[in-house]
Amino acid sequence: MRTGPVRPLRRRLRSRTCRVGCGSQEVNDEPNVAPATAARVWDAVRALDYHIDLQAGSLRRTDGRTRTLGLLVGSVDNPFSGVIHRVIEEVSLRREVAVFASSLDDDPEREERAVAAFLRRRVDGLILTTAQRRPGYLGAIEGRGIPVVYIDREPAAVGVDAVASDNRGGADAATTHLIARGHRRIALLADRLEIQSAQARRDGFLDAMGRAGIPTSLATIVTELHDEAAARAALTDLLESHDPPTAVFSGQNLITVGALHALRAHGLQHTVALVGFDDVPLADLVDPGVTVVAQDPHEIGRVAVERMFARLEGDASPPRHLLIPTTLIARGSGEIPPPA
């Protein structure tokens, strides 16, 4: 039987069990327990390999907390998401909070389903990446008093916490870096503009181009690039056009990899400049090294999870959007000058 060995313990020891030893290994620091009683309970706990049922407890507990968090990331197999997940796990572990992780896949329907699944499991809080500008479930969640912290993308909804990269500023810096090397005919390879961060990066690109006084006719913007293959195909088209760009700004790590393949296939990796948004592994080992605007996913995760626990501990300060700075890492590809 599944819960076989558990019931007898309770039968005999009743509430004593949980007043004494329940949490992890240590004694529940419940005061006013006689050493003899504690020992008796502990013997039983060990003899039966008793593990308290946290779920049952949350049902009756005053705060109703399940010591559980729902995390929705772009995809659990994306390295950017992985780093965020890891730091959230680490901070949660210290507080004996477990985390449910799900992948968004930039699918609003999947997002709704994931949030509903979290809610049915009574998570204490939600750390979410959203595919929507104005998530529809927000009202329902707020009414329930469950804190939400958005990561990676800032929803348009007012009054929610969000932690994201300074996408606009980072894209501006990347573009400015290329302009400073003398480029004017610069192509932006962007993800779907539905995605808030993709749009912010596009805006940053336009900021820099405008500030430099470069006419929009020189800026080629390709959007709706969601995977490596699409990016590769798009850049291949541009390179084979009658008036190819002298520099490329790729708006996302998969796009960067696709762009690298396209440049390599045309033997142009030392001719056409490239700056990518978000770092890619082994970027320093390819030739030339890939210049990127690196994000700081560890910091995004850390700030988000700390905000979450602050909210859970009663912080009622006004919700804020926190922007984590990006860092331009020059490795070679972004320093290639335009042809003389």
Place this chain on the structure above:
Amino acid sequence: MRTGPVRPLRRRLRSRTCRVGCGSQEVNDEPNVAPATAARVWDAVRALDYHIDLQAGSLRRTDGRTRTLGLLVGSVDNPFSGVIHRVIEEVSLRREVAVFASSLDDDPEREERAVAAFLRRRVDGLILTTAQRRPGYLGAIEGRGIPVVYIDREPAAVGVDAVASDNRGGADAATTHLIARGHRRIALLADRLEIQSAQARRDGFLDAMGRAGIPTSLATIVTELHDEAAARAALTDLLESHDPPTAVFSGQNLITVGALHALRAHGLQHTVALVGFDDVPLADLVDPGVTVVAQDPHEIGRVAVERMFARLEGDASPPRHLLIPTTLIARGSGEIPPPA
């Protein structure tokens, strides 16, 4: 109030609520409900944005299931783990099962804590990577009737399901590949031998060397390499020794990256051959391309999660260790011949 809007619904509709509409969006296919009653309940459900409490339900449900799985991977920010996690999530999603994910970090104490945390949350099953040859908690779990499937590493314990790469065979193939190019002085850079998969790869390396009749004096084996920095330092030492290897077999993806850095720093990337175990991103874009023995984490995850659900559905066939084949991908670095 947290559960504020939920109680009134129950107060009025009692058990009707859950006989009619609870699961996800669809009507619980409970038969024998009058359309009028169902409509009444559905109105209330929608009006209150009611979400059933799955946890509370599992408490009373006959099978006691929480529709929850515990997943312990090497680290949620490791790409190999990420792919496994993703396919497990995908299959679980279809069955409306949520997954708790944790990172092992090759720390036995962390492993014990993670398993205990899963148990306290009454997960239905455990998919585990282990840092131990003989996990101590196994007896306790078996008594509870919770299925366990090990991934990535095979514990020595008998009678448990496990799904892992054919580590020994893959390492043999990698080493044989180097020997076939004429190498005899081959270095193995290995992880901690405590880790079962690292040991299996070492055994495969020795299999191939032995079969080729290469004296062990020509095989340099460095073990206990757990991160990129250690691997880089170890290979640097070897390259600067009086009798450096002509080829390197790196036993793990972080070691491969460390080895690439060491070779590059010595300008030997076109001189010393390298084959890595486990694929690395952008391996085809560095020069030379990195020859690897690729694992199939997607298949490992798929087989593991399918075995898990089979067990949960009552499959009582004898536990098995399933080995997923590896694939040698020749990209250049492994085809460099020894100096004439």
Place this chain on the structure above:
DNA sequence: GTGAAAGCGCTAACAG
């Protein structure tokens, strides 16, 4: 078809 009642394992409140 529908409603009422018991009880899952726990915590909270209170009586001894």
Place this chain on the structure above:
DNA sequence: CTGTTAGCGCTTTCAC
């Protein structure tokens, strides 16, 4: 300090 009791939201069973 210790034991008892009620009840969290649900599923199960049984009476209507």
